[in-house]
Amino acid sequence: MNYSYKLLHRFGSSGVPLIWKGAHAFRLFFLSCLFFGFTGFLHAQNVTLSGTVRSKTSGETIIGTTVAIPSLTKGGYTDAYGFYSITLPSSGDSIEIRYLISGYKTEARKIVLDKDIRIDVELDDISLDEVEITANSVQEELNSTQMSVSRITVAEAKKLPALFGEVDIIKTLQLKPGVSAGSEGNSGIYVRGGGADQNLILLDNTVLYNPNHLFGFFSTFNSDAVKTAEIYKGGFPSQYGGRLSSVIDVKLKEGNRRKFSGSGGLGLIASRLTLEGPIVKDKASFMISGRRTYADIITRGINNLNSDNDNFNPIPDYFFYDLNGKVNYELSDKDQLFLSGYLGRDRFQFSDDNFNFNFDWGNTNANLRWNHFFNQKFYVNTSLSYTDYEYVIANRFDEFSFEIGSKISDGAMRTDFTWLPNSKHTVRFGASGIHHRFVVGRLEASGGEQDSVFNFDAGDVYYGMEWGAYISDDIEFNDKFKLNLGLRATAFQDFTWLYNDPEPRADSTFYGFLEPRASLKYSLTNNVSIKASYARMAQYLHLVANSGTTLPTDIWYPSTRRVPPQSSQQVAAGVSIGIGENYLLTNEVYYKWLENQIDFKDGANLFVNDDLEAEFVFGRGWAYGNEFYIEKTRGKLTGWIGYSLAWSLRQFNDSIRNGETDLANVINDGEPFFARNDKRHDISVVAIYSLPRTWSYFLKNKVGWPFKKLKEITVSGAWDFRSGAAYTQAPGFFPYFGEGFLTTLTGQGNAPGNPAGPISFTPDFTNRNNARLPDYHKLDLAMTMAFKPKWGETELIISAYNAYNRRNAFFVFIDTRTNDDGVPVGFQGRLVSLFPIIPSFSWNFKF
Template identity: 40%
Template sequence: MKHAFLVLLCLSYLSTAVAQNKYTISGYVEDAKTGEVLIGANVYDQNTLLGTATNTYGFFSLTLPEGQVAFTVSFVGYPAYVDTFYLDRDTQFTLPLASSFDLDAVEVQATKVNRIEEMTQMSTVSVPIEQIKQLPAFMGEVDVLKALQLLPGVQSGNEGTSGLFVRGGSPDQNLVLLDGVPVYNVSHLFGFFSVFNADALNSVQLIKGGFPARYGGRLSSVLEINMKEGNNKEWHGEGSVGIIASKLTVEGPLIKDKASILVSGRRTYIDLLAQPIIKAGFASDGGSGSAGYYFYDLNGKINYKISDKDRLYFSAYMGDDRFYFRERIRFSEPGYESEERFGGELTWGNVTSVLRWNHQFNKKLFSNVTAYYSRYQFNTGVEDGIKETENGVTTEEFFGLRYFSGIDDWSGKIDFDWVPNANHYVRFGASGIYHTFRPGATQFEADFGVGSALDTTIAGNNTRAGEYRVYFEDDIKVNERFKMNIGVHGSAFAVDNRWYYDVEPRLSMRYLLTDNLSAKASYARMSQYIHLLTNSGVGLPTDLWVPATDRVPPQRSWQVAAGLAQTLANEFEVSLEGYYKVMNNVIEYRDGASYLGNANDWESQVASGKGWSYGAELFVQKKTGKTTGWLGYTLSWTNREFMELNFGEPFPYKYDRRHDLSIAVVHEINDNWEVSGTWVYGTGNAISLPLQQYRSTYLGDGNDPFSSFYSSLSYYESRNGFRMRAYHRMDLGVTNKKATKWGERRWNLSVYNAYSRLNPFFIYYGSDDFGNPAFRQVSLFPILPSISYAFSF
């Protein structure tokens, strides 16, 4: 059976070649004004309705039979390009598309090919960056991940945070790729902001299931974010000034039409604004010093067209969060002087850099070679030093303590796109990652002035591991109605002389029921060889990546999904999907365990178990016209089961959310005014609450006549057996745009939580205003208006 299938596959590659003359049109699609490649642009022939889409690098290859073609290229926000000609030879060109913003009164319409019902891929959502930037801002900042939280199947976790919980998975199960490089910590300020600066981004795509074989390494989602390449025609820039942060992006040609550069930066400045007050505070205590918090992001990208067949890209990202405080206290009296210095800091952040080389071997074979480095690091430290001079004799003492942890990746990979004919789109490749896990080390430095300085590091043993992957996938057009994407992903992981491996089959299918309605189904098996130790759910920097081990084996999952997709009235993409996902070897902290620095003993702190999630998702999206946006609704159940937790009984996952509804709308009133709004509703998070309280005891209770020590213990019947109040919130925004001599300026007024709903952040047991026992809910953000000024030139 297996051999028969292979023979059929081979024949299908060859069949069209012998039937009649075929020629290939290949090349790149890019923005006419900026030279930016357009990812996912539709390329097709209106006569045969054969088509394809540009890949991540804007490349396409379309093989058609000899004859008259109505060659069409379309992309959201751009009017379709149509060229009719007689195809009798292989053709290659770069096609510049003019944006609708640059044309007068162009009605942009969705195109027939590669509409949602045409695509084999399911459970995939792409939201245009421009649409994300039009949504209401939070403290003056628009956030890519918060926009994605509004999609069906994606839960938002705690209030205000940017973590993504996709189809019952945890945030560590998301493969977040920035220009193809995994980013380990996507949060600033405990998750209230993500590390992605929307001004520097080109495209965002989230895959929740039916994963093509080219992706692997995480169980629950793939979030592929691509940075802009930089305008290769002329210099431009954009930026904004908000209440907590400002950002600036500059891009332009290094060599016109051949090489471009983009540099983007963002920094918060509360620390700078508050510095005079903080310094005055130190001064009032008789000392001097400073303290504050900030985060920053720096993105840079250079791309160079070596030739029509070769392109080189280098991109880098660097971002940190930093808390710091420094204090100096001087004291003097006759015969004695002292100066004490005290300081500390808490710093965490990512660095990624990637070099990619695209090469077009021929009109049908495209390759990309990638080498990258990714690092997440967390550092904290305090130091205390004193210098004393007494009667002319000076002594110095110093004590320093530093804790650091993180993960480093070096990786190389090669990917091929091979388009043998219009019925096949083959992708294959291989990759290797060299991980270095730094599970937490504490370093002491001390010099007490007695001649025996100490400088020592404990628990700093790094763990090194190799992760290897190969894949093959083919997007096959079986006939006019039936398409499938079939593939296999092989993975292996080597750590501590132990090998883990898996073969992960992938399958997606779509069948056209009518011209604009299709049925889809998919199956995907995934493996994940790294775990994230976290029990906060808020993205604390202490969250720690650790490798799979004998006691905590790799996570595995399988997911099936089925659904319907349709484009209504040529404007509304509608999809309805059901899914069932099983995750094995997921980890949770044992009862009472709390991560703070116990990295070396982490295996004994966690329990390994099983999770499963199932549900249905409805998604209605409108990407074109004056009013755009989407509606997403999810009905889902997510459970966990661990032998060692909850007496072995299944319990709801913390972010199990029965109902989750999101509405996002952007409306352009005219050329100058734009309004936007979002509304979200979600079932309350699951929590554990005590039902009764009773007297505790201890060894020796009653033996000590002077001791009356006892306390109350709480009785919990089950884990996550209760629900917080439902979460709902409305955000509103209004933007005024105006063309200026130098470009455009925009004022945006946004209101977060417009009707000031007190949404639960956590609940604790305390007392009410009259001293009676009661549960109290803590909420983070009431109504929060913000204003920002943005400009582009």
């Protein structure tokens, strides 16, 4: 067989050519597909037990339900769509099947397994007074080949303290080991030493490019609309690709199929309302959810009150809102349609008589998914989606105006097949295509009457296609040993020429990757499993951001001829130990290699720059560490302790690539340096405690109003410690006299713009990320009182963010030190914090 790979370059760490050009490499991929396919026929015929698990109250599908057949010591789990399918040996005997998941009553069914059978199950919700907070299933963690994954439910997140009382799923994920936050209060996520742009964030299978509101202090996910969230830190399933460091998969609620219901809340900064209900009972339902902040209503009122005061400076308006919607319709027993969408906007505006400044940013996305069952062992999900992220800064001064902005918009189609040929295999395969459009650094300016004085625009538009195809097989060799093998093939074509020039260019860029994935589980005992995984990932999009925090003005940029794709390889190994039924302990070690990492030249100009690529510097990175995690999953007291010990480094030395030193493309003299998000120790301690019933009984019966309808009190706390992030601090300074200093002082004249003094002192930066911010730690506390009035349920949540009022660093800067006469005598580091202790309350309702 003659594979004529045209190599662009090799990877030093593996020596294996994995970047290729040309269609031949797809042969290897499809041969692999055939291999996986054939293995499915090597087993005797069995019977298949399948079905969907739903909530009896809402009719919504339930993800992650354990389906156990104790007599056969077999089982499975419902997938992201609430579906399960288990192949079992045929038997004429009656066997019992149990359906278990936290928050629902366990359901048991008895059947005779003599033919394929479909059992759709509805589980009763556990009512408020029976609440037993549980988290991940210990058994699921022990049995699955998947490692490096954390799941949270909204119910879990809602019990935890939140900044300004605004529940934030992303911030809850930041409390898991290996997942680190950016600066104080920031929703940016850094996973296992990766960058903020290396997270694939999916909302109902559609990419969300900017998951932040309010400059990163809140995420775009409205907790009332979200059903579950998962984060994969390694061992990535083959169906995911396009980012190097993590996959955050958020699923929206589908809507109550049984009755009209609503939920919402009032918080310190925002209010929420969610409505859901059947369109056709048990066939179709809808869910719509909205959230909006209201600080601008107050600031507008203040501005109006002071409108006659000439000395009053108006307060700028700021607000954000987001809307989530979802409709589903069951066309038949085998077909179901889902349509979901998201619209979120942040708006900052300021205006007076002559001046108007508007800064808008936000995401829009929509997804249409068709779920089709060929049979109990074979089903497919096909979706069409659109997503965009845009920011616009519009500025008007008298007759002059300018507008700058950037936008990325995608149209995508993907299809995902799941095939369960027998009890030993779960095969998944599929393909996707994404059309990207990037508007980079758009600038439009005009001025004068009818734009007569000047009128011009600038900026670049790029187009690209990203393809992916994958296959994986979860193979159960025996009760102890499971192996998941997968292969993903991806490619990216720069299509900008197609839109700008009808003739294809010879140098049109095409990149491709083969991304093997593997993970295995071996059960040493019923309660101890060891796991290992390998994953290779490729990323064709890059976020151009020149600061340590994510900002709305960060620009997504495609791979081009001069900008190669990023790639990574990660190996991880770990052990999972179930301690009794209530505790789960895991420990994982990992090592990750990162190639073609992007940074920027010193002093790079990234704002409205027509030649951004000239500012890029390419290098490599590596990260490694150990993550320890122990979780109590059941009982009145639940929670976890996580500890990660990690290192993350980067090296930008172009001479490695080209064989000669190009100083313009070297950072830190080409020597390795710690990544900004390198945080040696990260500890989180999270506890949720459901107070004994005597507390609520006492308040209800002895105190009375307002506790008449009190059902339960839960208290929670989260303590988080992170080593200080690395940042670049000049170790020295030198005087900068300027061009006119001596000529003026000596009476020799001066040139304009070069006044004599005062001289300035210029920081002498040497090494990148050579200093550390102070360690970060804080304790958040919350108390949730759940009430059950006749019309529904309510919750009053009282919380304290940063309860012991720690001054954590948002950033540090250098201030001038002066003597008693006000004369500068030196420099002093100053730390700026954002949040002191912040008490807050919010009130939630459900009917």
